[in-house]
Amino acid sequence: MSEKSYQKTKRRRVSTGCLPCRKRKIKCDEGKSDCANCIKSGVLCEWTLEKQTLEKLTKYKIIKNKNKKTKFINVTTSYIKYQRSQITLDFLNSKSKNIKEINSNNNENNLENRITAIKSTHFDNSMDIVTQNYEDALFRKYLQTIGERYFSKFNFMVNKFPILGINMTNEELKLFDAFSNGFMVAISPQLAHENLQPSAVVIPRGINNSALRSVFYTCGATYLSWNNKELRSYAEEKYQNSLNAIQNHLINSENIGGNEDWLLITMVTFCLREKYQCHDTTRNGLFLIASLEIIKYWINIKKTCKMHSMNECFVDDIEVSQYFDQCELQSKLHEICNQLSKLTSIEQVNNNINHTFISLKTSDDKINSSDLELVTKDDIFSEIDLYNYDISPFERTMIESFLFNYSVNLLNFKPELIKYIDSPFKVFKNLKPFLKQSIYKCPVRWMNNPIMGAGLPAFELAAKSNWLRLQYPLNEENYKTATKLRNLAKYYTSPFLPDTVKFQLTPGVQRKLMESCYVGNMTAMASFILFTKIIYPNCDSYNEEIQDALEIYFKNLKILSRHSQAGATCIWSLIIIGLVIRKKKQLDYLLYRVRTFGEMKKSEALLRVLCFLESAWESEGDSWNILLVRDGFKDLFI
Template sequence: MTTIPGKLPFQMVIKFENPRSKAKLTRAKVKRSRMGCLSCRKRKKKCDECKPSCSSCLSRGVECVWPEGKERLPKAYQIPSPVTVLHKRKKIATSNADPVGKEVKLELSPPCSNLSDFPHLSPAVEPLSPEEYESLDNETCMVVSTRTNSSNMIEPMDVDLLRILPLQMLRPTENQLFMDACVNGFITSVGPQYTHPLLTTNATFTPLLRRNRVIEKVGEACGCAFLSWSSPNLIDLSVKKYQAAILGIMEYVDSRPIAEHDEIWLGAAFQLLCLGAKVTSHCDNKVGATNLKNSYKLIKAKVSRRQKSLEVERLEGPKLPNDGFFEDVSSNSLKLEIKNTLIGYENSRRNALFGKQFERMFIESFLYNYSVSILTTHDIENYPNPFEVFKILKAYLKTPLFSCDVVWMNNPVLGAASDAFEVAAKASYLIRTARSQWSMDCAKKLLDIAKFYPTPIIPPEIRVNERKYANLKESVKVAEIVIRASSIVLRKVVDPTLSEYDPDVQRDIDYIMPRLFQIPLSSRISLILTWSLFIVGLSLINDNQRKFVVNMLLNVEEMSHARALDSVIDVLNVSWGLTSSHGLQSDTRGLDVLLDRSLLCAVFI
């Protein structure tokens, strides 16, 4: 046996090593994607490829530059310097740090709609420059809770900085407090119905508030106005913030055509501005009407594009089963249904689901505010025709998104009263337009519909759950109240000399008042009763009933902080021959107010 000098035989077979030594691992070569942004590729970081600005660039506050196709990384490419945050107290880059002075280029998706119809507000605040389009966090979209934790709205801070920063620097900024008030106060307060958890105002509007700085300013304005109800020192600031939000959207839409991916957050912004006008001081129904007109432009553009897409699918075959809708399968557990709905779908389908949720909320919020504004708008000639609007959108209201105890739980704003509000919108339109044979015939047909209106039915098995039954019963009562209030308006269309003392009118009042008494003062369902309360108030001849209606309006005003309802009470007082708190004067009384344009236009519902 051949041996090596200086080594024993067994040492030639067994190799002794230090047991603590670690084996050297060869790292596998990773072929990096060339689809990421140039900044991430330069830093050799994984890019999430969210366009137009990835999360890494957003968090660092740098411009996100994308290659054309599979272009190689230029050797001379330099990562842009982070933008200095304007707030001196906030010395760290946050996830919503926006590039300043950057030219924003959006990818346009034809057809593009043009939005330039905005109210001319006093330019007390500098116009806002367009901000970067921020990608939507899919997990945030899937909010199931009806209340969002306020801590989510405050930007995270570096743990090391917490040891050295003074306590006053750790407090949330003023804008963060306003955003928190918007999420946990304002947005929660405008949700009237007992609905599916994924269709609540918090689950639909809240995730969109961080899309970009433009809609953030809308949220801050609404939150500030909401707080100004109990803090009058914020009134002037809330007006300035509302003007800033309007000017920000004006700047955005005037700088580019509206692309398809802008529609979802712009729709939320317009509806929040419409609702925010009711809680902001010095706003009237002209501001709300303009936001509603712009909402309708977005809706029409979206509907037109969808119709073209469906036509293509008919020819080529659908790409997704059931056009993205989930089958209406009965489920005994709502929580289980929510989990099953969200599990197993990739991000594209999750985004599609959120789009359906928000689309339902957006359309219903528009339809409600549009329906109650027709009666009091200044410019009825240029307002959308409700006969056209409901013809286009009714199919979207009637298609259920989720399996619920009753089908109208898929209607987060209108609830069981969707058909009743359609009649109310058309009745308001007929009373405001010139009297003609066509309007007379329409009014008579609508009266027949109202007369034989079928009351929505609650399944008997739901009576076991008292709370659920009570919530659903309130929605049914609203439907009954709205349809009878619409009947009063339609009778005034047919007979302009109709008085509040007419027996038919008083029969409607006798039907409505007991149902109003049965609605608890704490119920948010009364938020959508303001139009009906106005019509009922004009028809009342009993002082105690008048006081009850005023108290109910004041309760709604307190609940939602809606200063606009002062105008409703003022006009009712004038119609009853009482003194207006804002100096409004007129000799018009009772139901004749429905024919007095000046008094109607003073109302903001």
């Protein structure tokens, strides 16, 4: 080869990016852990820190993965087989040390600076770690295709049918795209039936609803503010505009019949948004209270219709009942929105706002013996449906989304708000009939539970442990209740894959289906530890039972891939476990997992957890005792 031709070849080489892109001499978007080119081409995206000479690139071979459709996932790309690589402890320790050094250079009291420093530190993808994330990247791509389908339909309607009066500016299109391809993907944790995925039930309802689209724009802007502080104030302004639109609707409408769907979407979605905006935990509580009021209205209507379905003479009574329920619900939501409008600035947040609701009834903290029944693996995933309430995919997904956020947020629910929300003993009892139905025939029954999946019974334990923590110190009745639930948590077992699944589905799909089982085991062990602390407050964290629970927890955490979509559902258990561990190696590994989950989700809430756990570890005293401090988690968004 002549010197001239060699120089020409050298100029064409791509000096940055993943190995497959450099080999193919195409520009890489350098997306971690898998770039767009590799996902599109179905090849293994590999990275290295070593300098690549022309000779090395020539010898490098791109690994092509065969595409294979599954019977229940309608996407052209599918999961591939790969050999899990082991992450060495030295590698994890070095990364954790780097973060700690950065944190130490910042003012300890300046949480924002610490989080910014963490965001600027990126883990490399050396040592074949990228091979662990290929399946996760394909799953996220699958989730994006769901949102893109409805987004394309929306664009078609806007362009072909201008008479509908649906207009979007370029700015709004960008925010809509960030919402559907970013925000909605990030909050979708499970491999569930396609029609139950959050994107499938939420996005279509915003096509013809301008108020709901403004909610989408708000969440899209918040998602984009991950590394752009300027967008945070812009996103907050969009939020206030959306809230004003809701208030105007509640004031100007004679009744809200027929609008419950988009109002519930708004409340649940804004609750999820707070994990990105991290403005005020009071908002979370108000959003959850509003969501529960809407859901209770749904349930009352369904139960009333079922009672009188065989007696036509009661039809008029049902309609009258619905009318008064609508008026009551409208009044409650209006009050809640008024309180939310007061929480729009830092100055107002720092003031102690007195949350007094005229139309909201205070809940009864007393636990009835009839409410102690727990959803177990055997009854929630049995082949016999004991209930036959009709429920739509939309209702299933929204109820379960509320229930998950309600369960974990009880850990730091504001004392002035807790009296306005029902206890998990009552909530789970009332919602259980609407969670057991198999809406679709799937390879495993928990694919009908799109948020908590197989871990649904474990999150019930988490909710009840949070609630009993708020009752500490326990009276005799609560002590007996906590003891029973502690035993259920200790001996919790997750469901197993049926043999038909093991023989018919690819190993990659099986791993995705098992993720909620791992999360369920982790959540149950964290619940066991919290129950132990509130029952035996003087118990040492080196207790044998506590250490056994930690061992089970880490065993499941290590199986869960570092960029798993299910990582967002681990935030509650990560907090509990982080306050109990006493071994430095375990802490380093836990912080590493919190960091990678937060980076993948672009969730500031997870990074706040990281800072919280580091501070708890470095502070004097036993961090294990924070579990009993009522406001010990007040700055966390769970």
